[in-house]
Amino acid sequence: MKVSQIVEPLKAEIVVGEKIEEQDIEGGYCGDLLSDCIANAKEGSVWVTIQSHPNTVAVAVLVGMPCIVVTNYQEVGEETVQRAQKEGITILRTSLTSYQAVSILSSLGIPGTKRRG
């Protein structure tokens, strides 16, 4: 599934997303603790979180996650936007809660994934 296909179902605003037509999503991860996400999220996942700090972009890059879905309509600051643009990470923003967002992604057939080992 492409990142572009989850925008509408999530009723999301595209904060950064020049590559949504090309970016593939193979699974999903949900969490707000960066140490948890970096250790457990799998490459190619969409990441659902309430965090919108610039360092979430660093975590997405390190794990290899193409897209961050920021829930609860959290503010996404300019620093985060610039960093995401530079790294080619998509940021979607929705007023849904993380649970609601995950439910929708799951109904679209995106499985929850976890890094092995």
Add this chain to the structure above:
Amino acid sequence: MNEDKVLMEIERKIMGGDFQSAGDVSSELKKVLQQVGFPPSFNRRVVIAAYEAEMNVVIHAYRGVFTTKIYEDRVHIEVNDQGPGIPDLELAFQEGYSTAPPHIREMGFGAGYGLSNMRRCSDKLEIDTRVGEGTKVIMDFFLNSDK
């Protein structure tokens, strides 16, 4: 230690409290490891541990130097900081233990998983810390380990 050849050496400064560029050193390391052509699963565990060590300097220390040596079959990382040091290492390694203040936790840090992530991802981990002076983290990653 056998005298094998260093393919590449990277040395970078890390500033405490600089959340703007936090993670940059680990991102650069990831790209270099990919270029060298190590398997993705190996790169991933090196990068997780590198990120946690880098972030601990940003969050807990004043400044530090991050050095990586890449060999044909292993990666060696040293992160040397000037900072408060760690008074009780055993306690610090406990998952969930963190001294990160509330404004840092709000950003998603301070889960208290960093040190155990480092231990889990590295093949060798050594920490030399002096209260009031600083902390040195030394990690080794072997390509042919069963991790």
